[in-house]
Amino acid sequence: MPVSEPIGPTESDSALADRYGPARRKPSRTAQKWAIIAALAAAVAVVAWFTVNLTSETLDYEDVGYTIESDTRASVEYEVTKDFDATAQCMLHVLDDSYAVVGSRIVTIGPHEGTTADERSQYFRSDLRTEHLGVTGIVESCWLLD
Known part of the structure; x- marks a missing residue:
């Protein structure tokens, strides 16, 4: 003869409900x-x-190259892509072999003429003075001015 289980709540169910609260619906x-x-x-x-x-408003920038001219001079070449009527500023750095900044400069890139999407990109070369001999030049960041 099979044993049947009770259908309703049992004493153990009510004890659990008293302890933990009613079951979530x-x-x-x-x-x-x-x-x-x-x-x-x-x-x-x-x-x-x-x-x-x-x-x-879009702004993209990329390092293209650098030249270490002497212990006190370097140049950074970079590409900036922005809207024609936008003005941007970029922070350029020259770093030494321990990644310390030995030269820094902020450059402003104003509006320019153009009609196609390819003309939104411009290439620049900026000279920087350095305190010590650098080993690389980079564009640290660029931002749009209001």
Whole structure:
């Protein structure tokens, strides 16, 4: 003869409920659907915001090369890509063999003429004075001015 289990709550279930509180109820199907819809809407809004923000004003920069001319002079060659009417500033550094900054300069890059996307990029060469012999020249960072 099979042994049957009680269908309702048992004494051990009520003891657990007294100790830990009643069992949690799952959200209804409707609540789950609305939560998923809200999460998707929020994700679409975030992607749209990033897309608009990234395309409104762009600024890219890249080191192209450097020349160490002497113990007190160096030059840095770099490419800056920005909107035609934007003004940017870049921080250039000359570093020694222990990565210490031995020369630094901020350069301003103003608006320029152009019509195509390829003309947004410009190449520059800037001279820097150094305190000691450098071994490399880099563009540390660039930013847009208001």
